Amino acid sequence: MNPLGDGGSPPPTSAEEETPMQRDRARTIFERSVPGRRAGTLPAADVPETPLEDLIPAKLLRGRPAELPEVSEPEIVRHYTRISRRNFDLDRGFYPLGSCTMKHNPRVNERVAALPGHARLHPGQDPSRAQGALELMWLLQRSLAEIAGLPHVSLQPSAGSHGELAGLLLTRAYHVDRGERRTKVLTPDTAHGTNPATVTMAGYEVVKVASNDRGGVDLDDLRAKADEQTACLMLTNPNTLGLFDENIAEITSIVRDAGGTLYYDGANLNAIMGHTRPGDMGFDIVHFNLHKTFSQPHGGGGPGAGPIAVADRIEPFLPVPQVIRREPGEAAGAGGNGDGQIRYDLEYDRPRSIGRLRGFQGNFGVFVRAYAYILSLGGDGLTEASETAVLNANYLLARLREGRTGRYAPIAFDRRCMHEFVLSAAPAKQQLGVKTQDIAKRLLDYSFHPPTVYFPLLVDEAMMVEPTETEARETLDGFAEALDAILAEAEQDPEVARNAPYVTPVRRLDEVAANRKPVVRQLLDSAA
Amino acid sequence: MSRYTSNTGPDRDAMLEAIGARSIEELFEDIPEDLRLGRPLDLPDGRSETEVYDRLSELASRNAHAEGEVSFLGAGMYDHYVPAVVDALTSRSEFLTPYTPYQPEVSQGGLQAMFEFQTAMSELTGLPVSNAALYEGPSAVASAAYLAIGATGRKKLVASRGLHPHSRETMVTYSAGFGSEVVEVGLEGGITDAAALAEAVDEETAAIFIQQPNFLGSVEEVEALAAVAKEKGAQVIVACDPVALSVLKSPGECGADVAVGEGQPLGNRLDYGGPSFGFFCATQEHIRRMPGRIAGEATDVDGRRGFALTLQTREQHIRREKATHNICTAQALNALAGIIHLSWLGKRGFVELGELLVRRTAYARERLGAVVGVEPLHDAPVVREFAVRLRASGGGRVDTATVLRLCAERGFAAGYPLGRDYPEYEDCVLVAVTERRSRRDIDGLADVLSEVLSMEEVEMRGQAQAPVPEQVAS
Numbered sequence A: 001m002n003p004l005g006d007g008g009s010p011p012p013t014s015a016e017e018e019t020p021m022q023r024d025r026a027r028t029i030f031e032r033s034v035p036g037r038r039a040g041t042l043p044a045a046d047v048p049e050t051p052l053e054d055l056i057p058a059k060l061l062r063g064r065p066a067e068l069p070e071v072s073e074p075e076i077v078r079h080y081t082r083i084s085r086r087n088f089d090l091d092r093g094f095y096p097l098g099s100c101t102m103k104h105n106p107r108v109n110e111r112v113a114a115l116p117g118h119a120r121l122h123p124g125q126d127p128s129r130a131q132g133a134l135e136l137m138w139l140l141q142r143s144l145a146e147i148a149g150l151p152h153v154s155l156q157p158s159a160g161s162h163g164e165l166a167g168l169l170l171t172r173a174y175h176v177d178r179g180e181r182r183t184k185v186l187t188p189d190t191a192h193g194t195n196p197a198t199v200t201m202a203g204y205e206v207v208k209v210a211s212n213d214r215g216g217v218d219l220d221d222l223r224a225k226a227d228e229q230t231a232c233l234m235l236t237n238p239n240t241l242g243l244f245d246e247n248i249a250e251i252t253s254i255v256r257d258a259g260g261t262l263y264y265d266g267a268n269l270n271a272i273m274g275h276t277r278p279g280d281m282g283f284d285i286v287h288f289n290l291h292k293t294f295s296q297p298h299g300g301g302g303p304g305a306g307p308i309a310v311a312d313r314i315e316p317f318l319p320v321p322q323v324i325r326r327e328p329g330e331a332a333g334a335g336g337n338g339d340g341q342i343r344y345d346l347e348y349d350r351p352r353s354i355g356r357l358r359g360f361q362g363n364f365g366v367f368v369r370a371y372a373y374i375l376s377l378g379g380d381g382l383t384e385a386s387e388t389a390v391l392n393a394n395y396l397l398a399r400l401r402e403g404r405t406g407r408y409a410p411i412a413f414d415r416r417c418m419h420e421f422v423l424s425a426a427p428a429k430q431q432l433g434v435k436t437q438d439i440a441k442r443l444l445d446y447s448f449h450p451p452t453v454y455f456p457l458l459v460d461e462a463m464m465v466e467p468t469e470t471e472a473r474e475t476l477d478g479f480a481e482a483l484d485a486i487l488a489e490a491e492q493d494p495e496v497a498r499n500a501p502y503v504t505p506v507r508r509l510d511e512v513a514a515n516r517k518p519v520v521r522q523l524l525d526s527a528a
Numbered sequence B: 001m002s003r004y005t006s007n008t009g010p011d012r013d014a015m016l017e018a019i020g021a022r023s024i025e026e027l028f029e030d031i032p033e034d035l036r037l038g039r040p041l042d043l044p045d046g047r048s049e050t051e052v053y054d055r056l057s058e059l060a061s062r063n064a065h066a067e068g069e070v071s072f073l074g075a076g077m078y079d080h081y082v083p084a085v086v087d088a089l090t091s092r093s094e095f096l097t098p099y100t101p102y103q104p105e106v107s108q109g110g111l112q113a114m115f116e117f118q119t120a121m122s123e124l125t126g127l128p129v130s131n132a133a134l135y136e137g138p139s140a141v142a143s144a145a146y147l148a149i150g151a152t153g154r155k156k157l158v159a160s161r162g163l164h165p166h167s168r169e170t171m172v173t174y175s176a177g178f179g180s181e182v183v184e185v186g187l188e189g190g191i192t193d194a195a196a197l198a199e200a201v202d203e204e205t206a207a208i209f210i211q212q213p214n215f216l217g218s219v220e221e222v223e224a225l226a227a228v229a230k231e232k233g234a235q236v237i238v239a240c241d242p243v244a245l246s247v248l249k250s251p252g253e254c255g256a257d258v259a260v261g262e263g264q265p266l267g268n269r270l271d272y273g274g275p276s277f278g279f280f281c282a283t284q285e286h287i288r289r290m291p292g293r294i295a296g297e298a299t300d301v302d303g304r305r306g307f308a309l310t311l312q313t314r315e316q317h318i319r320r321e322k323a324t325h326n327i328c329t330a331q332a333l334n335a336l337a338g339i340i341h342l343s344w345l346g347k348r349g350f351v352e353l354g355e356l357l358v359r360r361t362a363y364a365r366e367r368l369g370a371v372v373g374v375e376p377l378h379d380a381p382v383v384r385e386f387a388v389r390l391r392a393s394g395g396g397r398v399d400t401a402t403v404l405r406l407c408a409e410r411g412f413a414a415g416y417p418l419g420r421d422y423p424e425y426e427d428c429v430l431v432a433v434t435e436r437r438s439r440r441d442i443d444g445l446a447d448v449l450s451e452v453l454s455m456e457e458v459e460m461r462g463q464a465q466a467p468v469p470e471q472v473a474s
């Protein structure tokens, strides 16, 4: 990998003028519409062509058609292909976005998810005729339970934040069942934004817990705040600094003694698979991000899935339906026929359940990919994946401790990391006048996706770097060299980074103006 | 070397040396000894790609899917034809593999697609603001409840029994957190009982929830129901089937404040229930209360047109506990499939699709209704789905599950049984039609039902059950 770009020289430091062709690329599909054009065709009418008003009263019908674009199929293909090229993607290059685990997306997973037995299976199909799908879900549940060290799984939540909401609703149900009313949820100051947002949606109040000088939870602060009002502690471990909390046993026992549940935000599970388990650490509920740890592609903002695994004391409250396995003999009368075969089924009769979190059974297509991934790697492969993720992160960190990055963007908490680490570009800001934002934007010119920036909030000018296990050593070297080159440029002329990027499809956008007067849809003739 | 990694033994050694560690285990030192797993995970060892493919395809082969039978299953997810261009374009790496567009300079493709999607959804729903998608339908309905509670400061949610049971149940689940209460209003003649609704809505009501068409397939008189809610200052939330909006008056025109729904019928395959997407559109008044990502137009420093995530101060990563919603990862790729499908159908094709559905559904309701033992549950107008009550040809009560099993053995998924969600409709099924179900398929279903309903084994054994009241609601 050549950090100096394909031409062997640093990327340009000035932008070229927009060409008419570039301008054309930002035209929307609606602006390409020409009356009379069309792509799709439908089967010919084979039933009487009764006027619509004879079937549905006119007052319930639309007065005019929706202004959808009128475009031919070749134009559609060209339009979306062209705009797609204005995206940076994981297959194009390194994407060290901290907390997001941008690992390779195996293509065999896409292939098996597209099999008609999966892709065209209706969610309302009778369970007796969807045995393959239910078995797959059951096997995925068992696999996730083993990885988490917690015996019961619901696959239903649609993403991490949905899993978090499930976790707090479960917590509420658990306490209500015990006749307790608790109002507060503890979240460390390093928590991801979804944690506090979920607390509010679940009807609780956020209580922030401070971090100590090693980047872990401040035990004194936790002790002071954990009380009979504490419903739950939501924790990421390794936390969003990429550090495994050394006091984890102490943390979980403080909260448990106070009567709260322990929620494990599994965004960082990629660091620990096969090495330690949230259940063994004392957690009651964990969510998985199948779109991080288990290789589901991100799709530019989803789909994902956020299954949860829970301890025995939480199990009675799990959402419905639950995927269950009926052993031979017990099947009769319960959706099976007692013929001595194993049957999989959906169980609805769970009187203490919190209920449904969404329609049907969950993001099944994501389950197929995640299960294919688990089968491909196996228990040994998952364990090794975590090892390599941690190795890659520590190697990249070692490279970045050297030279200019070490000087201008040192590690925030000077320890070894797990699968990711957080740098602080505060010195770069003070000494060179370039901020994290500027470095990130200049990385774009070097054909790297920047790290997660300005998170966690605890760290000034934060850059959160997560390389993942699927990156080769030379890619990590290339990234280290690019950061060094950017800081070298900044030593010479900080304006280079401050005005970056130069070679991207657009340059910095005026988001303030865009927020002041938001234009969130195109005005079409009819709507004007 | 694990699958999908690149570093070899010598790479590892060199990397450890650079780190200054003797072994990889050393890197896991912070994990307390007694919390280490200390044994291999109890999972099978990794398999080759061909073995993985074979195993997954063996599992898939044990599912009865819409390619192998004639399926009239619907109930919120429909077997529409997904055009080949949708697969071809959404499987491009540039769309498939990036994260949420946090760096707009290198995410213009995804952001522009969101902007186009929002424009199309605004057009369909007749509401000016759309987000770039939520997870799926029922949780989008619950999210609308959250918005309404925030907007009105009230906590009572009035839901029609015609709202999808999954939506009602999800709203009840979320209500434990919202501190809200869900009150149900029954159906009359297949549509929401307007008088009962008027009675249920009061000054404490945050919102009413109507589905269009409703779960039984009937077209609701949304305008009239909306007027009832407005009188009491309640928000009007309409959950709608986006394909039906090709022919039906838009929720916006009917007075809805928020329109949400399940996006699967737009470009997304069935996938046993997901991933698909939920859409969420609202009036301008709610723009700063919207959940989820929203793409907006922006201009770059050189004056070029571009797109960026906008109004982010609503969102969890900025606003944290004060965010309007907790959603982060949503369903961007599925929404992209939606806008591509809509573009492919186009202005005319979309209407043609709607008209074809209305006509085939009318034909199917009439054709099945002519079968001895099949009786439409109501005669309200329908778009793409309708409910029928089943009887044995001789007039006796039938066991619905047996009827469906016998139809399945004859190659037909005859419909979705209503009994679990509507005990009052224990002997009813919901029959859905798409452009993939031809007249011949419909005739075939009529013939099969006719045959099956005359079989002795479908008759309910033992004591005839006590009649179930028509309305179990409110």
Ligand SMILES: Cc1ncc(COP(=O)(O)O)c(C=O)c1O
Residues within 6 Å of the ligand: A099, A100, A159, A160, A161, A162, A192, A194, A195, A236, A240, A265, A267, A268, A289, A304, A306, B327, B328, B329
């Ligand atoms: C630490 C952490 N928690 C929670 C989440 C939320 O997960 P999702 O985006 O799947 O809702 C994320 C993802 O960005 C995360 O990094």
